[in-house]
Structure formats: C-alpha cells, structure tokens
Amino acid sequence: MSITLDLSRVSNAAPKAPVNLSGLTRAGLRQALIDADVCPPEKAKMRASQVWSWIHHYGVTDFSAMSNVAKDMQARLAEHFTLARPEVVERQVSKDGTRKWLIRTAPGIEIETVYIPDVGRAGALCVSSQVGCTLNCTFCHTGTQKLVRNLTAAEIVAQVQVARDDLEEWPSPKEDRRLSNIVFMGMGEPLYNLDNVSDAIDIISDNEGIALSRRRITVSTSGVVPQLQALGERTAAMLAISLHATNDRLRDVLVPLNKKYPLEQLMAAIRAYPGLSNARRVTFEYVMLKGVNDSPEEARALLKLIEGIPAKINLIPFNPWPGVDYECSDWKTIERFAAILNKAGYASPIRTPRGRDILAACGQLKSESEKVRASALRKAEQAAGAEAA
Ligand code: SF4
Numbered sequence: 001m002s003i004t005l006d007l008s009r010v011s012n013a014a015p016k017a018p019v020n021l022s023g024l025t026r027a028g029l030r031q032a033l034i035d036a037d038v039c040p041p042e043k044a045k046m047r048a049s050q051v052w053s054w055i056h057h058y059g060v061t062d063f064s065a066m067s068n069v070a071k072d073m074q075a076r077l078a079e080h081f082t083l084a085r086p087e088v089v090e091r092q093v094s095k096d097g098t099r100k101w102l103i104r105t106a107p108g109i110e111i112e113t114v115y116i117p118d119v120g121r122a123g124a125l126c127v128s129s130q131v132g133c134t135l136n137c138t139f140c141h142t143g144t145q146k147l148v149r150n151l152t153a154a155e156i157v158a159q160v161q162v163a164r165d166d167l168e169e170w171p172s173p174k175e176d177r178r179l180s181n182i183v184f185m186g187m188g189e190p191l192y193n194l195d196n197v198s199d200a201i202d203i204i205s206d207n208e209g210i211a212l213s214r215r216r217i218t219v220s221t222s223g224v225v226p227q228l229q230a231l232g233e234r235t236a237a238m239l240a241i242s243l244h245a246t247n248d249r250l251r252d253v254l255v256p257l258n259k260k261y262p263l264e265q266l267m268a269a270i271r272a273y274p275g276l277s278n279a280r281r282v283t284f285e286y287v288m289l290k291g292v293n294d295s296p297e298e299a300r301a302l303l304k305l306i307e308g309i310p311a312k313i314n315l316i317p318f319n320p321w322p323g324v325d326y327e328c329s330d331w332k333t334i335e336r337f338a339a340i341l342n343k344a345g346y347a348s349p350i351r352t353p354r355g356r357d358i359l360a361a362c363g364q365l366k367s368e369s370e371k372v373r374a375s376a377l378r379k380a381e382q383a384a385g386a387e388a389a
Contacts (some may be wrong), residue, residue, distance in 0.1 A: 018082040020163065022055055023154020025202050036080040038073060049208070051077070056209025059161065061085055061168030085165065086158050096340070096353030102160055105155045109148065113159040113186060115167070116354050120181030120216065123167075127159045129197050130188025135222055137242070137255050139287055141321040142187045150193040156200035159186075161208060172211050182212060184219045185240070189257075191224035191231060195279045214238075220285065223263040225269045232274030239273050240283040240314075245293050246301035263305065271309060281310040288319050288337070289327035299340035301314070312347040319353055 024032055030048040033039050039047045047069075054066045061083045062073045088205035089110065090102040099115040114126040133140075160182065165168060167178045182204060183188040190197045204210045219231060220240035231237065245251035251258040258266075265288055270282055284306060288294050302313070315338055318328040329337075334350055341348035 006117070018080060020154040020158075020289070021051065021077075021081045021083055021202070022157050025199050026052060027154075028199075029088075031174045032081070034107040036076070038076045038080065039126035047073070052206070053082060055210055056203065056206060057211075059164060085161060086155070087222065088162060091166070092358040094355040094358045096354055098358065099163075100342055100355060100358050101159075101167065103159065103168070105158060105163055107150075109151075109155070111151065111155065111159065111187065114162060115163050115353060117178070117180065119354075122138050122176075122180035122185050123178050125160060125179050126183050127156060127184030128188055129156060129184055129193045130189040133188050133259050134190055134192070135255070137222060137244075137257075137317060138207070139244070139254060139324070139326050143185070147188075150196060151188070153196045153203065156196060157203050160204055164210075172209065175260060179208055180212070180217045183219070183240070184217075184237075185297060189222055189224060190219050191221045191227040194227055194230060194234070196265050198231075201235045201237055215280070218283065220283075222255050222257050223261050223266045224257070225265050228269040237279065238277075239270070241270060243284045243302075244287050244289075245303050246298055249319055250293060254287075254289075262388075267305065276310055278310045281312050282312055284313045285316060286313055287316045288317050288334050290327040290329045290333070292326065294329040294333050294337055296336060296340060301336045303341065303344050306346075312349075313341055315341075315348055315350045317353055318351065319356060 019032060019034070021029060026048060027285050028172055029052060033051070034044045037162055051066065054060045054069075055367050058065075061279045063069070063077045063081075063083065066077075069077075076386065086103050087102050089104050090100075092100045094100075097117045097303055103111045103113060105111065109131055111128045111131060113128060115123060116126065117123040128151065129152050132145040133143050136143045136146045160179075169177060169179055184197060184275045199218065201214065204212050205217060214236045215238060217235070218240050219237040220224040220242055221231070221276065222242040223226070228239070230241065236290060238353075243251075244256060245256045245258075248258060248262045248264075251263060270276075274281065275281060284291070284302075286302070306313075315334055317331075317334060318326055320326070320328065338348045338350055
C-alpha cells in the first residue's frame with residue numbers, strides 16, 4: 001500500500017515570535033487586540049487602556065499581574081503576545097554612578113544603554129536607535145561598528161524599561177524621578193530609523209505610562225537634513241546636532257555625512273525646525289579635539305555659524321578609545337573656547353566626562369562582542385595604509 005502525503009499546506013516558515021506589546025503605540029495596541037480576537041472591537045479602546053497602564057505605568061512583565069483584566073482575557077493575551085524584557089547580558093556601574101547595560105534583544109542584536117545621574121532634571125538615559133552605525137564619524141567608537149539593523153520601537157522602549165527596572169522606578173513616579181530625561185545619543189543615527197524612533201517617543205511620552213515630557217526627550221542627529229522637518233512634526237522632541245566643526249572642509253572629515261548635506265543646508269534646516277524658540281533651543285554638540293577644532297578662531301566661527309538660532313552648545317571633552325588618533329583638548333583650551341561662547345550669551349557647559357571607566361562616555365558605545373574585532377580591523381587597516389604610503 002502506498003501513502004501519498006499532501007505537503008501543499010506545510011509551511012516552511014519558522015514559527016513567528018509573539019509580538020511584544022511594549023512596542024505598540026496606543027492605536028497599534030488597540031488594533032492588535034482586535035486582530036487577535038482578544039476582545040470585541042467595541043471594547044478594544046477600554047481594554048487597550050487597561051493593558052497600556054499595566055505595561056507602561058506599572059511595568060509588569062506578566063499578563064497574570066493585570067488584576068483588573070479577566071482571567072480568560074489574560075490567557076488570550078498570553079497566547080498571542082509577550083511582555084518579556086530582553087536579556088541583560090552585562091550591567092556595569094561606574095564609580096561616578098553612571099550605569100551601563102548591554103542588552104541582547106535577539107541573537108546577534110546587542111545594544112548598549114547608559115544612565116547618567118545628575119544630568120537634565122535628575123538623570124538622563126542615553127538610548128540607542130540602531131545596532132552599529134553607517135556614518136563613520138571619525139572620532140566616534142560606535143562608528144567603527146558596522147550597521148547590523150535598525151532597532152524596533154519595542155527594542156527602543158525596552159531600553160527605558162530595563163533602566164527603570166534597575167532604578168526601581170515602577171510605577172511611574174509623579175515626582176522625584178531618577179530617570180527624568182531621554183537622549184537619543186547612543187548607537188546609531190536616529191533619523192535613519194525615524195518611524196520606530198517616533199513610535200517609541202509616542203509611547204515613552206504618553207501621560208498614562210512612562211510619561212516623560214517630549215521636552216525632556218532629545219534626539220541627536222549628525223545632520224540628516226531631509227528628515228529634520230519630519231522629526232519636529234512627528235515627535236516634537238528637542239533637537240541636538242552633532243556639529244563638531246564650523247566649516248565643510250573639517251566637517252567632511254569628522255562627520256562624513258557632511259559631504260552629502262553640507263553646513264549651509266544643515267543650518268537652513270535647523271533654522272526651520274518646528275517649534276524652535278528660546279524656550280526650545282537646539283543643542284549643538286561639539287567634541288573638543290586637540291589642535292583640530294579647538295582654537296579661539298573656531299569658537300568665533302561657531303558663533304557666526306549659529307547666529308540668530310536659539311541654541312546652547314555642549315562642549316564634550318573627547319573620550320579616547322583604543323586605536324584612535326585624536327586627543328582631547330587641554331582643559332585650559334576648552335575653558336578658553338567656552339569663555340568666548342559664554343561671552344556672546346550662549347550657555348556652553350563643558351560636559352564632564354562620565355562613566356569613562358566603563359567605556360560609557362559619549363562616542364564610546366559599542367557592543368562588547370564587536371569591540372575587539374573592530375579595533376583589530378582598524379589597526380590592520382592603519383598598518384595596510386602605512387605600508388601603502
Ligand atoms: S557620532 Fe553618531 S552618527 Fe556618527 S558614527 Fe557615532 S553613532 Fe554614528
């Protein structure tokens with residue numbers, strides 16, 4: 001007897017991972033509940049509101065903790081969705097109180113997230129928007145890690161959740177928060193991942209959840225000019241520009257994206273950023289590189305460049321990393337640079353380096369697994385370059 005197997009309906013696709021509800025906007029959550037038949041459409045808004053509050057106000061990671069949700073609905077939620085946190089592969093605490101987490105959200109997807117106390121109103125969380133980066137800013141350690149992929153909104157929100165787990169900030173405190181500000185200054189260029197960054201900001205700023213004001217959320221870009229307007233319109237977030245040079249010749253080297261969007265275009269887009277005012281100033285980030293961009297002439301050129309823009313300037317002493325050729329400017333040089341800006345009426349704080357001992361400072365972020373490989377690669381490239389010369 002022969003048996004014929006009908007394989008026409010066998011799928012080769014791997015089983016789909018359940019959707020993590022933490023990464024859905026309110027509208028997305030409501031629709032997901034309807035699509036999965038968790039509740040009838042006419043009750044979806046109310047149910048989504050309940051579930052939202054458990055996820056984003058109370059920070060629960062288990063549907064069975066949702067005490068005002070009926071048991072059978074909890075079961076249906078658990079059948080279709082997850083609230084699981086990603087794995088925290090490593091947690092480091094600097095002697096200055098800075099905390100850094102290496103988070104693995106999926107195989108090969110590792111992100112570094114840093115909490116810096118006493119920054120902003122109480123403490124700032126520096127989140128990543130991509131794994132690796134395509135932009136290769138020459139002073140930036142992260143830029144030596146090639147892009148793996150954009151992070152999803154769930155993976156961006158997860159960084160905030162992991163930090164709040166560690167800081168014990170659930171439910172969302174009304175006052176005396178330790179995590180008061182969010183800066184998109186970790187790994188990656190946020191404007192190359194605007195959809196997910198924008199959804200994550202909608203989630204993080206929702207008043208019935210984590211409830212961080214959009215004015216305390218800053219998105220830093222190296223200058224993706226065509227997306228600046230959309231960033232302002234979609235997120236109403238504060239804008240920071242990774243500037244670092246006052247002329248195209250130097251900026252082309254430090255921030256190679258400048259070759260595509262030179263300073264003239266960038267400054268025009270900044271001037272047109274929605275909502276810019278004295279109360280909502282743009283932040284210019286300026287890394288202090290010895291003998292490269294730190295002269296008094298450069299300070300005066302900077303004033304000219306930003307003339308008329310409501311702005312403050314963050315002066316960032318360069319944080320060296322293995323294999324890099326730049327050095328940090330002398331402290332006196334940085335102070336002289338700051339004094340010129342201050343005298344012209346611009347707040348220009350010198351960012352005290354934080355978390356240097358755990359490689360958590362600006363531009364030092366990089367997935368642990370990539371560090372050794374990238375440094376070795378860079379050295380090999382340098383050696384090859386020297387040989388060719
Ligand atoms: S500074 Fe930002 S945009 Fe430039 S390489 Fe580093 S992570 Fe990428």
